[in-house]
Amino acid sequence: MYRPVIAPRPDSPSSQAVGVDFDETLMAIDERGWMGGQVYGEPIPGAIEALRLLAQHRAVFVYTARHRRFHDAVAGWVTRHSGLVTRVNDDPDRAYWTEHGTVLVTNLKLGAAAYVCDKAVYFNGDWTATLATVTRAIGLTQVAV
Template sequence: MTRSVIAPTPDSPASQAVGLDLDGTLTQPGPWLGGRIGLPQPGAIDALRTLARCRAVFVYTARASVWLPEIADWVTWYSGLEAFVDPSPGRAYYTAVGGPILVTNTKLGAAAYVDDRAIHHAGDWTDTLDAVSRAIGLDHVGVLAAA
C-alpha cells in the first residue's frame, strides 16, 4: 500500500483540513435522538487535540443545525479547545490551521476524513462496490446482475 502525505498548501485550501465525524467516531456509538451526545471514544479527544495542532479541524455531523451549538459546547468541554458553530452555510473549506474547531453539518473539502461509516475508495470501483455491498448487506454479484 502506498501512503501519501498531503501537505497543506495555500493553493489547495482542502489540503489544510481534517474532518472528524461526531457520532460513532468522536463519540461512543449509541442513539442520539433528542440531541443526546455520547461520551468520547477512548483516544478520540487526544487525537483531536493532536490534529488541531497541525491542521484545521472541523467536526461534521448529519444532525440538524439546531444541535450544532450543543456539539460545539461538547467539543470545548471535553477537549479544552475553542469550538464554534459554522456561521457560513455556503462554506466549502476551513483553513484555520491551529485555530478553533469548526462544527458544521456540511462535509467540507479536506485532506482526510475520519468517519465510522466510510468506505475507502482507492481507484478500483470493483473493490469499492464489494466493500459497499458488504457494508449494506447486499450480494454484490446479484446487484450487478440485476443492473
C-alpha cells in the same frame, strides 16, 4: 499500497484541514440510541487526544449529520471534553475551513486532506473492490454492474 502525504499548501485550502465525524467517531452512542438528537455520550477512548493532536497541525472541523439546531450542543461537547475552542458554522455555502486554533462544527463535508469517519469506505481507484465493500456494508448480496 502507496498513499501520498498531503502537505498543506497555500494554493489548496482543502489540503489544510482534517474533517472528523462526530457520532461514533468522537462521541460514543450507547443503548439509548439517537434520543432525538441529544448530545449525551462519552468520548470514544483516544478520540480527544487525537483531536487535540490534529488541531496542533491542521485546521480541524467536526462534521455531523445532526440538524443545525444541535450544533451548539456538539460544539459545547467538543469544548467541554477537549478544551479546544469551537465555532458553529454560520455559512451554508462554506467550502473550506483553514482556521487553525478553532474547531469548526458543521453539517457540511468540507474540503479536507483527510476524513475520519466510522462509516467511510476508502476508494483506491478500483470500483469493483469498492462496490463489493459498499454492497456488503449495506446488506446487498448480489449486485450486477
